[in-house]
Amino acid sequence: MLRLQARKVILVLLVLIFGCGLAVPNLFSPETRKAIEDNAPSWIPRLLLPIHAVVLGLDLQGGSHVLLEIDRADLVRSQVTQLRDDVRRILREERVSLQGGIQTTQRGVQMRIADAAERERVLPKLRELAQPVGTLGAFGPSGNQSIAITEQPDGLVQLAVTEAGSNERIRRAVEQAMEVLRRRVDALGTTEPNIQRQGLDRILVQVPGLQDSQRLKEILGDTAKLEFRLLGDANSTDVDMLPSQDSGGQPVPVLRQPVVDGADLVDAQPSFDSRTGQPIVNFRFNIRGAQRFGQITTENLGRPLAIVLDNKVISSPVIQSPITGGSGQISGNFTVQQVNNLAILLRAGALPAKMTIVEERTVGPGLGADSIHAGKLATLIAGVFVVLYMLASYGVFGLIASVALFVHVCLIFGLMSLIGATMTLPGIAGIVLTIGTAVDSNVLIYERMREEEHQGRSLISAIEAGFQRAFATIIDSNVTMLIAAVALFALGSGPVRGFAVVFILGILTTVITAVTLTRMLIAVWYRWAKPKHLPF
């Protein structure tokens, strides 16, 4: 066993050197890595360049983690409203008049069509409103319909949005919302924001290195639905009573049908009013919006036009002259900050539904830097403690264990860089912890050698028996640790998952370094020192 096979030695050394080499880019600053990437000749694949370092988690580099949830009830409400409009249109087209009109229910609408012939005529049209939803799998469409239609013998017809229908709507809305949020976050000019879907109805936004999480939340949370609506008569049925900023929150009647909405905007920029010096937002419409806006302002000269943002009337200026140029401005007692945000929101577009922040975790850059510093110090000191203790206990073998320990830590960093894993603060704790536990495999082997020697074996056979007999124990004890670590990985999120990754990699590499590297080093020592006894 203690013979050194040249081929095997070279192979092991190559693997270990390569593994540790992967950790080297972590020693460079991000600027250096960028410079290497930019200056390297293009024929070298990027994968081979020493630019892949461990990614720092938000808790170490500072930044914000914001989890948003789409408002299901809001979406269902808008689906029901749309359904009501569709049903109304069909009834009008088929010239069916109802007694009692269309009633809105929790998840849909209902109406009584007393005449059987009319019912026969309308029902097929209503059925066309329902669409198949769900993915097209190997077995064809999943068979779910977006709308369920039921018919009672007394002529009561009910249409309801199905669970599958609203889920499909949520899925589409989340996709749209991700696009909108991406445009909004990009407008903040931060580097590498991460926006991803979580579950069916949530979006996770992670923005590293942000100083001001308040600004981020202001930009993420608002729906930013902009509408231009004419003021109507408070007693009419086709108006909404919306709170107005002009009249101190008093509701004012505005027509339900908007003249133009934010979807027709092509640009919005913060600016100052040339006369009053107040912060305002200048906007420009696309051709369709400009035409429509021009037409309405021509027809309604002298009437007030309400600018509605998220169902609040921001201002309602009187139309002084037709606005045909396709551009205009929004004013309304804004601060500079509010105007800047509003311009971003209008440029990025409105969210398809209301979204609520359900979780926020923000770490300031100062705290992150402190954590890194403290983590480095703790790792270093833990390493020194363990190395000194191993040297004091095992002499030369302690030195060998320390070399294995060093390689072990390098391998963890190397593998993490390779797979692009994220290092978090609990991850650093994991590194420190594995420094303590990594030598366990060495200790198991050494103690076993000692026992075997005490039982009267020769040195060489005691060393062999030590490796051989301790191996099963090493595997058993590490597999149990591994199971706990995998459970942690499976359930954990963010920082905790970072810990689990370090722990899992640590367990894997410790088995490798303790068994292969230690064995080789002991063989070298044996040849060189020609000992009669174990050195401890």
Add this chain to the structure above:
Amino acid sequence: MRLRLLRIVPDNTRFKFVWFRRFSYPLSAAYSILVLALFLTVGLNFGIDFKGGTLIEMQAKAGRIEIAQVRQTANALGFGEAEVQEFGDGTELSMRFPLQAGGEAAQQSVVSKAREAFASTYEFRRIETVGPRVSGELVQAGALGVVLAITGVLIYLWFRFEMPLAIGAILGTLHDIVLTMGFFLISRLEFNLTSIAAILTIVGYSLNETVVVFDRTRELLRRYKTMPIPELLDLSVNSTLSRTAMTATTTFLSLLALVIFGGSAIEGFALVMLFGVVVCTYSAMFISTPVLLYMDVRGQGQREEAREKALAGAKAKAG
């Protein structure tokens, strides 16, 4: 010349671990009852991960923090009683606001109000807000993780060891979890997601310790078919004792470095782990191993074989 090297455990230690159970068992039983009582009366100090609410950590921009003043201002914000705590070297403090009624959106106003009140004199180092829905899900995920880990380990042990050994190991692990919960209850350390990570790590470490002893037990069972079980169990622990001491010390030392130098953000985790290492080492020797006394470790077949051998030996002597 040979260097005199450090050895904590003298060679040929013959401590009667199994006999010591008359002290260790009542002690652990009493402690477990205390833990249960505390759990039911005082309860864990749940952090915002599981309880929901808002946590803000601030650092004074200049000079020292004015904790009394901060507490007064925070309570006057109208979000209920804020828990204000000083930490670090007297320049940092944390404020914890309870979950606000009114669903997810209501939590956001806490941060903006606190920002208005403190932004001029304090730097915000950490802001965490967890709404009611997310905290509920995190509780589920945490509980699921612990159950998942124990089940997974049980299955592995069941395959790899005989049933009595697997039961002994799991009992030891449960003992360690109970004691660790006791540490949370008595120290009033915040119980959060990282705490779950600490508990799962302790589960792993506890089994690690037990498995090393039981591996030896299994080996000795095969080698000494007639040795009385108490003696055999003592031998298993004693012969692995120096390894146990070594590993416990290295792990303890590195965690100690983490407690002292790792910074306030990781201190809680490190303290729990430090406690865990002591408990796991203790329980592997004094709790899990003596449990095997009450079980049929040898199994029917091996015992009969042993009796026959003993009989044959006696006959040979007589003859």
